[in-house]
Amino acid sequence: MIPDDQFVKRVPLTKEEIRAISLYKLSLSKDDIVADIGSGAGGMSVEIALRAKKVYSIDLNREAIENLKENLKKFNIKNCEIIHGKAEEAIKNLEFNKAFIGGTKNIEEIIKILAEKEVSHIVANTIVLENTLKIVKLLESYNYKLDIVLANISKAKKISPGYIFFSHNPIYIITALL
Numbered sequence: 001m002i003p004d005d006q007f008v009k010r011v012p013l014t015k016e017e018i019r020a021i022s023l024y025k026l027s028l029s030k031d032d033i034v035a036d037i038g039s040g041a042g043g044m045s046v047e048i049a050l051r052a053k054k055v056y057s058i059d060l061n062r063e064a065i066e067n068l069k070e071n072l073k074k075f076n077i078k079n080c081e082i083i084h085g086k087a088e089e090a091i092k093n094l095e096f097n098k099a100f101i102g103g104t105k106n107i108e109e110i111i112k113i114l115a116e117k118e119v120s121h122i123v124a125n126t127i128v129l130e131n132t133l134k135i136v137k138l139l140e141s142y143n144y145k146l147d148i149v150l151a152n153i154s155k156a157k158k159i160s161p162g163y164i165f166f167s168h169n170p171i172y173i174i175t176a177l178l
Ligand SMILES: C[S@@+](CC[C@H](N)C(=O)[O-])C[C@H]1O[C@@H](n2cnc3c(N)ncnc32)[C@H](O)[C@@H]1O
Pocket: 011, 012, 013, 014, 015, 037, 038, 039, 040, 041, 042, 043, 044, 045, 058, 059, 060, 061, 064, 085, 086, 087, 088, 102, 103, 104, 105, 106
């Protein structure tokens, strides 16, 4: 795993421990082609690229795409194709067998397309309760079998009396298999 402070971060970055659990749930091999839907700063895209055959990194935000490019360069990633645009449009024309969802705008359409393409392995990160429930219901409606983890991470920082723990936002990690 790459420590958080090694990444260039100008837009939201999935934190190291959440990346670790999400990568484990993606169960990647060198044959996998993965769509990273809402790739943000590229934290997951970089980690996926190091473990899979190819990653499509899709984000609608120009600043996120620029930040992603900086991280791809920094970690010398060559097997990543960058797509600046809406994931619900981009994924229609791509071939991939796994998807990681880090961005949830128009999630109904995104999950509908993933189900139509019979993408059999999806991992999603959510922070907003309403989005979590929406994604769970959508995936169930397309007959995915779900595994749902709520990761409550606290990390210690050493300050004068000793180590103090600072809590991160709880993140839901939803794994969906066909
Ligand atoms: C929390 S960030 C992802 C962080 C990323 N996983 C990482 O490791 O750095 C979510 C991103 O999803 C993008 N996003 C949200 N909905 C999207 C959509 N429908 N299509 C493309 N990008 C989307 C946002 O622009 C944002 O940059």
